[in-house]
Amino acid sequence: MKNKYSIFSLARNALSYHQRWQTAWRSPEPKKQYDVIIIGGGGHGLATAYYLAKECGITNVAILEKSWIGGGNTGRNTTIVRSNYLWDESAAIYDHAMDLWSDLSQELNYNVMFSPRGLLHLAHSVHDMQEISRRGHSNHLNGIDAEFLNPEQIKKMLPFIELDCRYPVMGGILQKRGGTARHDAVAWGYARAADALGVDIIQNCEVTGFNIRDGAVCGVQTSRGQISAKKVGVVTAGHCSVLAEMAGFRLPIESFPLQAMVSEPVKPIVDCVAMSNGVHAYISQSDKGELVIGASSDTYTSYTQTGGFDVIEETIGAIVELYPLFSRMKMMRQWGGIVDVTVDRSPILSKTPVDNLFFNCGWGTGGFKATPGSGHVFAHSIANGEMHPIAAPFSIDRFHTGGLIDEGAAAAVAH
């Protein structure tokens, strides 16, 4: 039985100098057999396991993670949460996630620090203005909040912005419900809650192959031996193509490095998230005070979790042009993650050519915000053997039928 986190448990543990906190999840040995195996212990995989146990009554579940949970893109992203996508299918899945974000800390009894502080997209060109106007109106039709701002209103939100610079600020679109959440806490919160429902979280366990009989998956080979399973869900982000190859098919996905960085901590100054898709730079401030800055992805495929210095330089150049105040800030850390990019910049939640083998991937540069919604609909899809209605349009079939959900071309979408 898990101890509940509360003000009382905090006080009680303070008395024992915080030496007696229960471990947040067990580290069990893998069993021989599970009803469902989830490969990949990022936020999406952990959320899937949690909802399988919580809502679908399937508790004989293992998460197999090759290194440590949350160490992939989940722990490397810039934590932006929003749902103001262009197309109906995207609006449905990202706004489903938004609904779940709003009380996720209570649901998991874990503070995921969801902070709907407002998400501002800046427009720097006529094209950008047209894009935000089209997207904003489409958001309104889907019941998603979107406010158009003029440069004066933007200056009020960000008094230190340079409106009249190389990238003139012509307008903006604000989603007030958008913001940030604490990425690690999302992984840990789902892990702890899933573990409490009986899910086995098995770290340092790399999947190296699938056991497939009569066209259906029946187990996996791992660095810790064979494990059989009735159903398998693959949620390995940048490595999804590697897993697909093991199962004998290809995905319409390529893997690219995406970089981010944080500055030294300073007093609160940026109280929303400001994104400039057109110039590939976005900025927010963590609760610790660091400026969190993200770039566009590197242009070549890679699995190295590092990117080029030229990309960082370009991003910092744009940040300094728009916010000259930050020109003398020191950057403390910089890193990369490997993002799984589809041609239409929309994810894949799908059955596959192998029966009982499901994939949830292709979230690319922007899947953190979808974590609760993705895990929720994917869990129901695996449990029922049929894709959940919100997930169904994101099937691999769309690359053969032509039913693309083209967020890339439509929204110049970054995160």
Place this chain on the structure above:
Amino acid sequence: MFIIECPWCGKRDQSEFSTHGEAHIARPEDPSVLSDEQWGDVLFFRHNPKGQHYERWNHAHGCRRWFNVSRNTASSEIYASYKPGEARPGAGKS
């Protein structure tokens, strides 16, 4: 970030080049006879190996010519760069 050897100009910084994905894709002779399935494969499905890969690069800020590179996507090691039309070198170091 790495150094790429342009077959015409020699070794240059990667930032001088633009990259254009998988190389040696044979375009279908007669697209109209393809099924939707085959056409989707042609348009959207690419190899995305963790390891040795053949890909197209352009020396955008140099001679502006196209060429192919054999590169390891897990280590960024470049095994070979070669002119279009030349046979692909064997996997790994040549």
